[in-house]
Amino acid sequence: xxxxxxxxxxxxxxxxxxxxxxxxxxxxxxxxxxxxxxxxxxxxxxxxxxxxxxxxxxxxxxxxxxxxxxxxxxxxxxxxxxxxxxxxxxxxxxxxxxxxxxxxxxxxxxxxxxxxxxxxxxxxxxxxxxxxxxxxxxxxxxxxxxxxxxxxxxxxxxxxxxxxxxxxxxxxxxxxxxxxxxxxxxxxxxxxxxxxxxxxxxxxxxxxxxxxxxxxxxxxxxxxxxxxxxxxxxxxxxxx
Amino acid sequence: xxxxxxxxxxxxxxxxxxxxxxxxxxxxxxxxxxxxxxxxxxxxxxxxxxxxxxxxxxxxxxxxxxxxxxxxxxxxxxxxxxxxxxxxxxxxxxxxxxxxxxxxxxxxxxxxxxxxxxxxxxxxxxxxxxxxxxxxxxxxxxxxxxxxxxxxxxxxxxxxxxxxxxxxxxxxxxxxxxxxxxxxxxxxxxxxxxxxxxxxxxxxxxxxxxxxxxxxxxxxx
Numbered sequence: 016x017x018x019x020x021x022x023x024x025x026x027x028x029x030x031x032x033x034x035x036x037x038x039x040x041x042x043x044x045x046x047x048x049x050x051x052x053x054x055x056x057x058x059x060x061x062x063x064x065x066x067x068x069x070x071x072x073x074x075x076x077x078x079x080x081x082x083x084x085x086x087x088x089x090x091x092x093x094x095x096x097x098x099x100x101x102x103x104x105x106x107x108x109x110x111x112x113x114x115x116x117x118x119x120x121x122x123x124x125x126x127x128x129x130x131x132x133x134x135x136x137x138x139x140x141x142x143x144x145x146x147x148x149x150x151x152x153x154x155x156x157x158x159x160x161x162x163x164x165x166x167x168x169x170x171x172x173x174x175x176x177x178x179x180x181x182x183x184x185x186x187x188x189x190x191x192x193x194x195x196x197x198x199x200x201x202x203x204x205x206x207x208x209x210x211x212x213x214x215x216x217x218x219x220x221x222x223x224x225x226x227x228x229x230x231x232x233x234x235x236x237x238x239x240x241x242x243x244x245x246x247x248x249x250x251x252x253x254x255x
Numbered sequence: 256x257x258x259x260x261x262x263x264x265x266x267x268x269x270x271x272x273x274x275x276x277x278x279x280x281x282x283x284x285x286x287x288x289x290x291x292x293x294x295x296x297x298x299x300x301x302x303x304x305x306x307x308x309x310x311x312x313x314x315x316x317x318x319x320x321x322x323x324x325x326x327x328x329x330x331x332x333x334x335x336x337x338x339x340x341x342x343x344x345x346x347x348x349x350x351x352x353x354x355x356x357x358x359x360x361x362x363x364x365x366x367x368x369x370x371x372x373x374x375x376x377x378x379x380x381x382x383x384x385x386x387x388x389x390x391x392x393x394x395x396x397x398x399x400x401x402x403x404x405x406x407x408x409x410x411x412x413x414x415x416x417x418x419x420x421x422x423x424x425x426x427x428x429x430x431x432x433x434x435x436x437x438x439x440x441x442x443x444x445x446x447x448x449x450x451x452x453x454x455x456x457x458x459x460x461x462x463x464x465x466x467x468x469x470x471x472x473x474x475x476x
Contacts, residue, residue, distance in 0.1 A: 063382060092384040102379035105476055106397045116383035119393055148476040161379075168383060 049224030095165030155186030266446035291357025320359020
């Protein structure tokens with residue numbers, strides 16, 4: 016379970032998160048929508064401790080992420096994150112990209128790590144690209160590789176930060192399909208996205224962020240069908 | 256012309272000795288590069304560190320290495336430290352001097368290479384649970400070395416040529432030192448140094464060609 020309690024976060028004078036409260040249960044899929052600068056991506060990087068927070072608490076399975084005593088390297092093993100820019104490691108093959116962390120972080124031997132990586136790469140439809148270098152892959156393929164790379168660590172949670180935003184339109188579908196598949200398999204996910212149809216289809220709950228505040232959260236039918244807040248309505252009207 | 260009679264045979268008879276010297280020259284150059292690369296990586300890490308003192312040491316090293324004559328650096332490694340009662344053999348002093356120079360130049364190359372690697376690469380590694388050091392070792396370092404490969408080749412060539420400065424600290428086992436000694440014995444000055452020049456040229460050509468072959472094999476992406 017991920018518990019976010021009254022989290023505040025600023026970059027210099029800019030207040031990005033102004034008191035966020037959100038609890039995500041095991042197996043739940045929560046999508047976060049909202050305009051740019053609403054703080055939704057920042058929230059994800061705070062959850063896995065890549066960014067410090069100013070006040071409040073974030074607990075992952077009861078462990079406080081930003082506590083001094085927390086071993087972040089250990090904690091991050093159970094929180095996979097995939098970014099808008101997929102960040103493939105260009106000097107490694109697709110297979111090596113995926114086996115690197117299991118081998119070096121978890122200490123799994125090469126053969127076993129390769130078996131895990133192959134399984135995950137097949138899972139995302141890249142079974143025939145194992146020895147290819149990322150530069151030979153399309154953006155969509157690289158993004159799916161990044162998803163497999165995160166999954167190879169057997170995380171309990173997956174965070175997706177606008178994973179389709181940097182892709183050519185015709186490549187968006189294949190990545191969303193992968194995310195949908197994960198959701199159906201019961202993965203606990205928080206997805207920051209601009210893909211409204213996707214949010215409606217796969218989410219258990221949809222949260223709308225506006226200027227650092229979670230303006231509204233609810234079932235997708237409610238958020239898309241009967242938004243309560245003025246800002247939510249305005250936002251949804253603007254993206255339709 | 257000019258009353259000088261070329262006697263190539265006399266000089267060429269000394270070629271085996273000069274080739275022995277070329278081997279020593281290569282030893283110094285290769286060792287100074289291997290240690291220099293290791294030190295340059297260390298300097299690069301120090302320059303990234305949060306501790307002001309460590310950054311200062313690394314920056315000072317790079318500044319001195321790049322802005323003083325290599326001859327000065329070799330001199331200090333021999334006669335300079337001798338003032339404090341520390342005595343190195345000419346071989347060791349030459350090695351220290353060139354290594355110091357290599358490390359300084361390479362550290363600057365590495366710094367430039369790091370700028371070409373997106374910050375998000377480290378972030379991606381960290382988010383997979385890697386420590387800062389693991390992310391550097393497995394993700395940043397290989398890319399940094401690749402980007403710096405050509406400058407490293409240049410530095411290797413430079414290291415070979417810098418060995419010729421060893422004669423100033425009494426080095427007489429390397430190509431230049433041997434040539435100088437042979438010249439004192441035979442006075443075939445032009446012929447001997449011309450042969451030495453050709454050998455230097457051949458060595459550096461072999462290095463650049465070899466580097467190209469290695470690059471083709473190593474950098475598959």
